[in-house]
Amino acid sequence: MPTVYNRENIGSLIDIEALYQYAPCGYVSFIPDGTIIKVNHTLLEWLGEQEDDLLFKKKFSDLISKGGNMHFEMFFRPMINVHGKVKELSYELMGKEGEILPVLLSATTIRDGNNKIAAINAALYEITDRKKFEKELVIAKKQADLERKRFAFLADLIPEIIWTADTYGHIDYVNERFFQYFNIDHRIVHSRRLLLRIHPEERKLFMTEWRACFGTGRELNITLRLEGEQGIHKWHLIKGAPHQDEYGKLTKWFGSCFNIDDHVKALQKKDDFISIASHELKTPVTSLKASLQLLDRLKSEIQSKKIISLIDQAIRNAGKVNTLISDLLNASQMSQGQLHLNKKSFYISEILKDCCNHLNEDLHRVTFEGDVSLTLFGDQDRISQVITNFINNAVKYAPQSKIIKISVRQLSKSIKVAVIDDGPGISKDKQEHLFDRYYRVDSNGAQVSGLGLGLYISAEIIRKHDGTIGVDSSPGKGASFWFTIPLSEE
Incomplete structure (x- = not known):
């Protein structure tokens, strides 16, 4: 017991x-x-x-x-x-x-x-282990202080502004260049005063983007004008990236502010030249197209097959030149904020077939997924231009993709349209530049036509609609170019 x-x-x-x-x-x-x-x-x-x-x-x-x-x-x-x-x-x-x-x-x-x-x-x-730990802690603190001083020393040598911020978006460090540019006393950083140094036209955009980035943890990338000495505003590119610890917890933000004023002004001069040249070319090209259209109607009276072939070739090339000029004019308008939209409600099905009419069905076939009967609220012609550009890129960069899918789906607050191909795909390092002006993907050494403006113009059109645009792709797995447009405002 x-x-x-x-x-x-x-x-x-x-x-x-x-x-x-x-x-x-x-x-x-x-x-x-x-x-x-x-x-x-x-x-x-x-x-x-x-x-x-x-x-x-x-x-x-x-x-x-x-x-x-x-x-x-x-x-x-x-x-x-x-x-x-x-x-x-x-x-x-x-x-x-x-x-x-x-x-x-x-x-x-x-x-x-x-x-x-x-x-x-x-x-x-x-407490031997404790003493050892305390000693190591002191050494680590000294090392951290040394690294911090070294970082500050190197940051002060850089000709651009360097900054850090806490997880709430409060700036807690700026380098020497910051105080030099704004001509303010050292160690005095007032957020409200800094906001006043941003050009009024970009101030609201900056606040919206700043809060969105610190709220979601995505990287900051914005171009705006900052007022320096003598009240002169200069263009700057502000970038910020979140830093996470080994557990994935956001601990710090590191950022930079690059003076790109000379670059922006050079682009503006180039845009001005392109705009003037494009307008000057538009008139003779229009006259040329009219003459070619007249010749096209007279082909039945022409006996020479060689001349008929040359007329067809001239019409195609004139169309290409006209498209290039239109792209240049569109890009110029967008860079100057002159893109105007004629918004209305329309069925997405009204434009999908028109976007595909130019395809050779023997080479490429278009299939539809989702609900093509959905209603979009936007500029019908401009949205059609974006979808057509996506389809043309699929044909151009994925010529072996026999099937091109167009997906239309309704999300919680928007409608998403995607053009999907089974081509070679696009690497991550190239995806971040796809929507930049004049950028063209190197198609494995193959020569491709165009100025690299199609996706840039498409991105500006979608942003003007308060939507988003992007691409999902990886090498060998095709590409899906997509955009979202907010639901109808009716």
């Missing part, structure tokens, strides 16, 4: 002396003058001492380093006499072989009938 334990017999299971002797901490008792009267096995083992060599022969202060002895006399004794206890005082014990053992000491007193201290019981906690 098993033994039943209760409060009366539970004491038989506990060996108080063994608990004292082999506790994970050291125990020592000494009288007011410091003479040791009791010590446990754990402390003897730490010190490499024998009990008979300590009891009534040595004082507790004999076990402490010289520096610790001064602290023991000046702090421990007054505190124990006044309060009757001390807690976690740091000392270094000296072992028999000269080794040093860092400990934390906590002690209480035992008093006699006259309320005088009869003995002091002390518990010692070995």
Whole structure:
């Protein structure tokens, strides 16, 4: 029959002396003058001492380093006499072989009938690992301070503005170039004053983008004008990237601010030239097309097959030239903010077939997915232009893709249209530049026509509709070019 334990017999299971002797901490008792009267096995083992060599022969202060002895006399004794206890005082014990053992000491007193201290019981906690950690922490802190100073030194040498911000979007560091450009006193960074330095036309856009990036954790990338010395605004490219720790937690934002004023003004001059040249070319090309159309109607009266072939070739080339000029004019209008939209509600099915009419069905076949009967609210011609551009790119860069899919789906607050091919796909490093002006993907060394403006124009059209545009692709797995348009405002 098993033994039943209760409060009366539970004491038989506990060996108080063994608990004292082999506790994970050291125990020592000494009288007011410091003479040791009791010590446990754990402390003897730490010190490499024998009990008979300590009891009534040595004082507790004999076990402490010289520096610790001064602290023991000046702090421990007054505190124990006044309060009757001390807690976690740091000392270094000296072992028999000269080794040093860092400990934390906590002690209480035992008093006699006259309320005088009869003995002091002390518990010692070995903190070698803790001391090592604290030392490593100090070294790490010094190293971090050194790296921070090195970062600040290098950042101050850079001719562009460098900044960091906390997870809430509050700027907590800027380099020397920041104070030079804005001509303000060092270490004084007022967010509201900085906002006033942004050109009024871009201020609201910046605030919206800033809050969106810090709210979602996506990278910041925005171009705007900043007011420097003498009240002159110059174009800058502001970039910011979030930094995450090893657990994926957002801890910091690092950013830069590049002065691109000369670059922007050079682009504006080029756009002005392109706009003027395109307008000048538009008139003679229109006349040329009219003449070619007249010749096309007279082909039945022409006997020479060679001349008929040349007329067809001239019509095709004139169409290409006209398309290039239209792209240049569109790009010029968009860069100057002159793109105007004629928004209305229309069925997406009204434009899908028109976008595919020019395809050779023997080479490419278009299939539809989703709900093509959905209604879009936007500029019908411009949306058609975007879809046509996506289809043309699928034909141009994925000529072996026999099937081109057009997907139309309704999301919670928008409608998504995607053109999907089974071509060679696009690498990640190229995807981020696809919607830049004049950028063309190198199609494995093959020559492709165009100015690299189609996707740029498409992106501007979608942004003007308050939508989003993008591409999902990876090498060898085709590409899906898509855009979203907010649901009808009706």
